[in-house]
Amino acid sequence: MMSFSSPFQCLASATVEAGSSEGGFLVLQVIGVLLGVLGLIFFLGAAVGLVRFPDFYTRLHAAGKGDTLSTMLMLTGFALVTMEDFSLSSWLLLIKIMAVVFFIYLTSPTSSHALMRAAFEDDEMPITEDDIKKRNRQKGGKKS
């Protein structure tokens, strides 16, 4: 019974020692950090889009896509960074993180789809160019 308990315990110790040990596979770490930075950039895009876009659908478009991609990229980068040596524990960690990535890949678009559909069934109309023109005209009228 203890034998299958050991991988996790190795894992726990590995995560603790990750900060202290200088070693590791440099190329993988560099790629992992790059992926993490890329994910952060996409996340920033998602956040900006959530604030800046005009109506519900475009906002969710930014949030759903950007959130999914950035989370996946960051988690993949994390998996690569923690890949210190190619031991059993680090492989297990990689598999676990990639499973999380897979489930986010499945569920996050589904959730944004469900949100979209709920909005559509609630007769939420997407904003059109006419609406924008009208709004601009109103703004201009107020200014002048």
Added chain:
Amino acid sequence: MKWISLIPVVGVGVLLLFAAQDFPEWGDPQSPASQSPVASHFINNTGVDTEVPNMVTAVLADYRGFDTMFETVVVFIAGIAVLAILKGSGGRRRGTRRAYEVEAEPDIIVTHTVRLMVPVIQIFAFYVLAHGHVSPGGGFQGGVVMGASFILVALAWDLDHALVRMSLPRCMAIAAAGIIIYAGIGFLSMFLGGEFLDYAELEKVLPVSREMARYHAMLGVEIGVGFTVTSIMFALYANLSTEGRLKGGL
């Protein structure tokens, strides 16, 4: 007059910040919480008394077993209370629907994803429950994950679809069974000559050592907790989302 509430709030805040200066620093190994004899006792003795490497589980289910038992009872009573409050209260007449309740077909994308996810979630729940002795996890966590899988079914299709699998009477029966399992293990160890919830006495019926008997008894206790939490979580959702009518729902 809302600003009046700011006076006690700010007062409490100043007091707490004043007290915060005397708290130990972040991660201080010399802090009272880390140096207390209780901490070292648990860290030293858990591995000796039991075969459970996860000290949190051991403390939760064994050293503080009585506390956890009544915690489970609290969850059970909360579920019963919600049933008692909402059941038959009616809310509004049957047949009338509110504006936000749209009669919608179950979405094909959502249902297919849920079909994929639910088995994984349920297996993960079992893993969290059963592997709670050697990794973070336990009955409460596994039970919540399990309950979430049923709630997911109710969300993706409708509540009836989930109630076919987990009807409310079945829910409450399972919840009661969980507590009976927990208390039964306690009484069994009492009848075998120990104290209530003294799991080590179970070695007389289990073909293992005293330490391993505690391990297995803890597993049984966690399963009981998992039963209760699963069914109460789902019962809470089913009652709160439909105002106790158990029809339609979100």
Added chain:
Amino acid sequence: MFEDGAIINELLIERLNYIIYVVLLLIGLHAMISKQNLIKKLIGMSIFQTAIILFYVSIAVKDNATIPIYKTEHDPHGDAAKAAVLDSNRSGEETKAFYAPVMLKPEETQQYSNPLPHVLMLTAIVVGVATLGLALALCLRIQQGYGTVEEDELLVKIERSDARYSQSPLAKAKNRRRTQSRNTRKPRTSVKSTKSIGKSAKSLESRDSTKTKKTTSKSNLSQPKKKPASTSRKPRSSSSKVEGSKPTTPKAPAKKASEKTRAPKKKGAE
């Protein structure tokens, strides 16, 4: 400014977690005290609980320590410990008999954080979920009964329904007369209803009340016995009306009494 012992250093750098916990706790407390909406109060309660959990967990943090799960090499019952025993007496086959769990050394104990705060917070989270579910159910029930979860509207409505239970002396006197008439009517209606089947119950009731007003002296003996039953029955019929009505000042009981006295007159005139 950032030297040792300065207050900013004390609070903002070394004890930032406590600042966060205090701020969260104050947000929760403020929401619980000042918000009118019951649901917002519950949100405040949840934030308050989160603050407490953060406090406990941040106290349990320990530098250079891992989660309270034994590493393989430290587990007194683990494979490593058994292998060590096996190594020490290579000859003996019955290692199980020789094997005894060894306690951790003090420096090894230092590598684990205190498990107790984690256990306590697990308890707190579970109880928090239970209380939150119960509170939400109560809110739902209040919404069903009074049609609102805003505290100020709720207080008005509760006051009005309370006013119906405990009326002013003047209204009570009026009420008593009516309850008396109703008490005397009770046995009679059963007899009478057999006679006048075709008539509606209401007209029957009104006619009875006008008749029995003259003959109240007979029923005075039986009144104290039956009074509680009649008073307990009355508010229920009125409370069903409360739900739909808009909040107004608690003048309602007097109005209602006048309504009730007026109604039989009309019917009697007919």
